[in-house]
Amino acid sequence: MLLSSRTPRTAALLAAGVSLAVLAAAAPQSATPLGVGDRLFPHLGNPGYDVQSYDIAFTYQGDNSKPLDAVTKIDAQATSMLDRINLDFSHGTVHSVKVNGLRADFTTKGEDLVVTPTRSVVQGEPLHITVEHTSDPVPGKEEIGWVRTKDGLAMANQADAAHRVFPCNDHPSDKAYFTFHVRTPKELTAVANGRSVSTTRAGDTTDWTYRTEHPMATELAQVSIGRSSVLRREGPHGLEVRDVVRTEDVKTLDPWLAETPAQIAWMESKVGRYPFENYGLVIADATTGFELETQTLSLFERDLFTRSEYPRWYVESVMVHELAHQWFGDSVSPRTWSDVWLNEGHATWYEELYAQEKGDRPMEKRMRAAYGASDAMRADGGPPAAPKSPAPGEKISIFRPVVYDGAALVLYALREEIGKEAFENLERQWVSTHRDGTATTADFVALASQIAGRDLNGFFDAWLYGKKTPPMPGHPDWKVEPVKTAEK
Template structure:
């Protein structure tokens, strides 16, 4: 994700926003075991340091099938049915799902009616009988999905000028549909979206069916690769879907307001070349399709929803944004398809792996295509790095987001401050080893989850020596270490001195 600048400038400065982290906590399973006297239902989480109540222990989701009915008013709740196919990883007498900001009408587990109650931001389901470890389960929830803003909450449905889109990062997928809302539990997705004729519905993946019935049309989409809940995307509006071919025949589809179709073509036609450039750096594009979704909305950010990145319309229409800058932001979100979407964080503390890499390729593209020196940008990042660490924590141990401001997690230290780590690594191990590491990383962990420790191990293997000490200093220290190869680089003095 990338924050959109709000001040006029001839050379706008970027911030970005995104997330990645590593964890797997399981100490809560005992509270889920069948017991003769069940304890009161309570919210659970998998122990993420930054989002402790996100995700749920005791099961692994294989797939979601989400049916949404939109009646043409983006202020009123949608009718919805979410079907979750999963397998238990421990014995369960209750199943916790993340879900808030919608009304639950009924829940079935394996075809039988189940009791349910809401507590915190969890939907707690009690099946007719306890479930054994390793048992398959199908949970069907009939509910509403409310696009109205939630008090003290960010993300979920995003009302646009002509309909709706989704912006679920980092912890808002469960404000749209019941789920295990943590990137550590990726799954396949199917969407069925019913909307009035005259509107177009688009979602992640590829379209598999379209059916018109009277005054409505139902659009169905499937992902061909697993996806984290925070990357889900559904767009409904008066949109045009613009199709073209990318490298190796890759289907490229962009979704834009119909009234802006011609105006935006100058930007849309650049995507195949940008994909080709990224493939030249890190290898084949990892998914079944790609494109940009341009929304009539003021979000304050751009977002790498899987196969269909979300952008604010004004990024492409404000005259003060230089062409090279807009191009590089498009590449930032494209790079996330490899770094963050295909290779997803195992915990949110690893956000630097997402945003650092996306920022790196954003800056590298600007250097190669617009002669904006990467070294100059990294030297300025080095100068500011200690201040960024003081404000937001070191790259791999970011400070918690401010209460009620989840996107405040996306501070400069996870963008340029983390790209600086990659620059230092390239200086340390050499460009050839660095480029090999990048390709091996996205190939080794494709369609899965990875941690900072995984990156350190792979980098050490690539370099042929232990880089543990190097990464300990660059990823976790309060102060920025000396830059390899640049003993003359200096840091800004502490604020107030």
């Protein structure tokens, strides 16, 4: 995600939903919300099972103010004995739940859908869950999940909002394969993550099916519905590049989108081959305040490309920021949300490097400015690898400046510490070693130490967890500005 510089980076995007309305018969009274113990989102995710795949069907009637009918099928494996199964889900109505083909009782607690199967599920047993529900695109007291555009819908699920769209294990540590089925009125187009499997037109509706070829975190899911055209071109090695834009915007936006294949080639020259089956941009006619790296199909605001005050180098570097996330954050996902600096720090790094190489905007200048502001960023948002918890009701507020420029500054210091050659080797090995998986800060520290040939734990402890910014290697003249305190 890149919070737009057109709004304050610390501005909070409302990222939750409203309470789930359900009709639950004989619901258990002892149901409790669970979580996987994430420090920043304690109730996010659920223990006891490992999701292998999601199969999700949406029926969109053409009105983005009305709930979509939906069916979510989850194939998982139990990792412990389960008398109850918790799913993350809110902002929709559940009609029925089946577990392994048998109807199950259900209720809600917090933002969990708590399911009681007819019989307990034993450890190691396959787990097949089917939930018939609605998916409400109208924001509640807190937003994000579905984004209502001028001509339809798109998704923005980071960090804590996929479960406002469909029932799931909504934590990046549990990646899975996805299949999407979307039924729309015949005049609309639906596009989702992965490859197109089929498109079937019958009467006044069209059925669209897409499937991912690589596992994906729930927060990276994307479904776009609108009066859209899909623009196709070829990227490096014959890679399919497809972009989704309003049909009336094709002429205006196509020159920007034509830059994507060269940007992919540039990223491949830095870190290795693109990790997925295809790539492209969804350009939404909506105001979000951010761009978002949904897997294979990044979400962008139309305004980024149509407002004349944004210089070309800036727009292209923002495009590269979300592209870089396909390696850093999507292919290699954070094990916990405290590891988000690995996502945003790297995306910011390559955004800056691209601006330097293609737009003559020296990275050192931006890094020196970030160094001066680093103590203030840490005071506001915590150290890069131990960010402060989100503000109440503002879950997106974990995306503070310290995980962007503050985290990129850590990478700059690391390159100065171990040298350019070792740093570039580290970057390539990182995305290769952990491709299609999850990884932690400790994993990054261990790999960096291995490549550098020395223990870097002390270096990383200071840069990633210190309240104060350490001296910048190779730049003894760089100074950190004192943190201004509020007057009493």
